[in-house]
Each structure stands twice: as C-alpha cells, then as structure tokens.
Amino acid sequence: MSMRRQEPRPNHGGGAEYPQRLRLFRSDLLERLTVISPRAFVATWSMILVLVTWAGWGTVAPLTWVGLVMTGLLIWSLFEYCMHRFLFHLELQSELGRWLGYVMHGNHHSDPNDPYRSLMPPIVSVTWSGAIWVGLASAFGPAGTVIFLGFAIGYVAYDSIHYACHQLPARGPLMRALRRHHLRHHFGRRDGNYAITTIFWDRLFGSHISAKAAATAPETPVHS
Secondary structure, three states: OOOOOOOOEOOOOOOOOOOOOOEOOOOHHHHHOOOOOHHHHHHHHHHHHHHHHHHHOOOOOHHHHHHHHHHHHHHHHHHHHHHHHHHHOOOOOOHHHHHHHHHHHHHHHHOOOOHHHOOOOHHHHHHHHHHHHHHHHHHHOHHHHHHHHHHHHHHHHHHHHHHHHHHOOOOOHHHHHHHHHHHHHHHOOOOOOOOOOOOHHHHHOOOOOOHHHHHHOOOOOOOO
C-alpha cells in the first residue's frame, strides 16, 4: 500500500528543540500532544512496566509467568507488523481519511528526522495499551496481566529501536541490520519492511525489501 503525501502545514512555533517541525494542528495544546521527548518516554514507560510487573507478580507459577511474558512478546511482534502495514499505511480515499493518515503516520514519512516524533506520544500509546491490558485481563484473568507485560515490553523495545534507527548511530551488527531494514522502508524504491523489531515477519509475509530491490525497483509515488 502506498501512502499519499499531503503538503505539510507551515510550522508556527515548533519549539526550540526542533524549530522546523511539521505542524499538524492549529491548537498548541493538541500539537503538544503529538510529541514526546526521550526522557519523558523513559519515565512514562518505566513507571508503567513497574506497575504491570507488580500487578502480575505471583499470580501464576514462575515457569508459567515466563511463558506468558514470552507469549505477550510474540503477540506484540505480530501486532507491530500488522499495525504498521495495515493501519499506519491504510490508504483512505476521502479527504478526512487522508488527513487522518497523515496525522497518524504520514507526517513521520514526510520528516523522519524529528526526534520528538520518532516515539509514539502517550496520548496514543498509553491509551491503546490501557485498553489492551483491560481486554487481556478480562479475557484471561490474572494471566492476562502477565501476557500484557510481555506485550508492553515488546512495545518499549519497538519504540526504542525505532528511535535509535532515526536518531542514534548504529552500534553492533544487530542494530546495524535493524537500522538498514527500517531505512529501506523509508527510502527504498518499493513498499515493504514494515517490521521494526522482528524483521522475519517481512520475509514470512513477502514484504521484505532486499538491497537490490531497494535500489532498482520502480519508484512508487510515495514511500510507505
């Protein structure tokens, strides 16, 4: 799926930390809700992970606890791929739909270097996570909280790696491979490479962009 770009709105006060930021809303309050600093991300999710660990601690046997956390990690990895491919790159035809797509994810493709938009803002991440936690706990009781812990750890790894791919030098072979995989998603000449943390999903579902394909495939109207 290709995401059609919209012309970015001119910035009127993007902040000293990134003055050229694309403005998404006229309201300064709404605009502030679309960004998060790395420090705020660490503080927010450290507290959430401690809270969820405390809530799930001792509710099941130790080996079961480990297994449920691993299950949550696996669920996250597939959720991450599907979310990025089918939600973030959903192509809607209406003007409202195109605007929503741009606000949700298209602005990141228009300016992938904004350090405060390389992480999901809490208005989205915490709200969605709370709903998923409630859903898992309702479906599976205390075990659902432990599954959600694995899911939340997977999310934190996803956003941390995504931030590092855009904002930090790649150190070590694993991080270099993850960064190369993601940057082909942004700058390759075809659609694909939707996974961030578990890149085998792209190979399994046929959306992997090889080095040759990234360089030689016909250029799509917009990198998705």
